[in-house]
Amino acid sequence: MHPATIAVISPLSNQLLDLGQRLKQIPNLGEVITIHGDLQNLPELQDPPDVVIAADPFEEHRSMEALARFGIRYPRTLLVVYSRQNSAEFLMQAMRSGVREVISPEASDALLVETMRRLQSQHHPSKDKEGTVMSFISCKGGGGATFLATNLAYALAAQHEQQVAVIDLNLQYGDAALFVSDQKPSTHLGELSQNTRHLDASLLSAAMLPVLPNFGLLASPEIPALATDIQASQIGTIIRLARSQYDFVILDIGRGLDKVGLTALELSDQMYPVLQNTIPYLRDGKRLVDLLQTIGFASEKIFPVVNRHDRESEITIQHLEKALAKK
Ligand SMILES: Nc1ncnc2c1ncn2[C@@H]1O[C@H](COP(=O)(O)OP(=O)(O)OP(=O)(O)O)[C@@H](O)[C@H]1O
Ligand SMILES: [Mg+2]
Known part of the structure; x- marks a missing residue:
């Protein structure tokens, strides 16, 4: 499995620190970077990460729109939502926006590792495609x-x-x-x-x-x-x-x-x-x-x-x- 670059984005410093720590403890996952902010106000990413974990309550329509825009702008980045939301409507909307996984903040370490390994196996190192x-x-x-x-x-x-x-x-x-x-x-x-x-x-x-x-x-x-x-x-x-x-x-x-x-x-x-x-x-x-x-x-x-x-x-x-x- 290839190491990946993983960016965690959250407007909450505590959450950012906590999730960042949990990810860094997973062996051979790759580089974990933390970005304090939210998807709606994300600055241009020069070197798009392989995986983006967006932590946000996702209670507003605007944050779902930001997700969809992110997917279009960075089509090769695997998009993950870190949220308590799990209604069918939310999951359907997330899927339509190209979200690969939804992780709950309550997920156990074992579940987090399993999800990250699954993402890692979907990620292929960034050799340009020959479409x-x-x-x-x-x-x-x-x-x-x-x-x-x-x-x-x-x-x-x-x-x-x-x-x-x-x-x-x-x-x-x-x-x-x-x-x-x-x-x-x-x-x-x-x-x-x-x-x-x-x-x-x-x-x-x-x-x-x-x-x-x-x-x-x-x-x-x-x-x-x-x-x-x-x-x-x-x-x-x-x-x-x-x-x-x-x-x-x-x-x-x-x-x-x-x-x-x-x-x-x-x-x-x-x-x-x-x-x-x-x-x-x-x-x-x-x-x-x-x-x-x-x-x-x-x-x-x-x-x-x-x-x-x-x-x-x-x-x-x-x-x-x-x-x-x-x-
Ligand atoms: N298989 C099909 N079933 C139903 N409608 C079709 C089918 N193929 C084409 N059409 C309809 O026929 C019309 C002409 O098709 P289209 O615009 O794709 O042709 P075109 O070859 O691109 O033409 P142009 O050279 O003017 O660009 C369109 O309104 C299109 O929706
Ligand atoms: Mg035509």
Whole structure:
């Protein structure tokens, strides 16, 4: 088991001291640091700890919100609540905020050790991830690229507990945020790309619209004019950083095979051209798949997807497979 860095945060000095002491007595746990304060007023953590134990009565709505924000801001930190609260409603809310464990101040030493060992086994030393980058490309407007990209992301996060990022690369008319959230993004790709010199993991995660604690979406600029300054190299920097922080980075690159789209494809492990089984899609799907291979992308990375399959259509899956020379 790997030693971990554990931060205890509490507004109560006695509690902080006591819990800090109890943790320090556990052999081979790792480094224990204590922070006097609360989650709501936490200063920026330069080097996020592996585990954060937040001690707070959690009686106010605001402290639950602070928990949820913390989870989004530091997606790789295991979050633990130290509180007497144990109502079903509280536990459900904690779980939704990405909390891994709830420890009661009355827990015995044995129970505390058992819980800490469980957390230790979930923590993997901070080797940067090498997430999978998947891009969804519309062969034709309205095929469902955004629908599939966002729904796949949601399923990976909600059902498979993966850390997922969606980046909306439809720079002119991006709409991916609308598919998964009714919140308005507070920032967007245009602003972030002006800041790539200062870009780091916490700036990236703060720029994401939180959909779930483990699913963030980087929206495209709301006004097309704000997209004109975005450089392909800046997008490359953002995708590479996202890949080091998330298990899956899902790119909605719409119809654009411009410089930004091509950079995104170069960084993609898998490409999913989205089509439907109708004549116009057959034609444009073939064009797109041929073009991708002519540019030099390996055929094994290209996986055409038929969306909204229509059994009645005269164009069958076999026709599409033959035309595209692909499964
Ligand atoms: N499998 C599906 N089931 C139900 N609705 C779908 C499905 N796929 C797409 N849609 C709906 O069809 C519409 C067009 O889909 P979407 O916006 O994802 O297409 P797109 O390929 O991203 O288009 P664009 O090129 O304009 O970005 C949306 O309203 C979407 O909700
Ligand atoms: Mg779209």
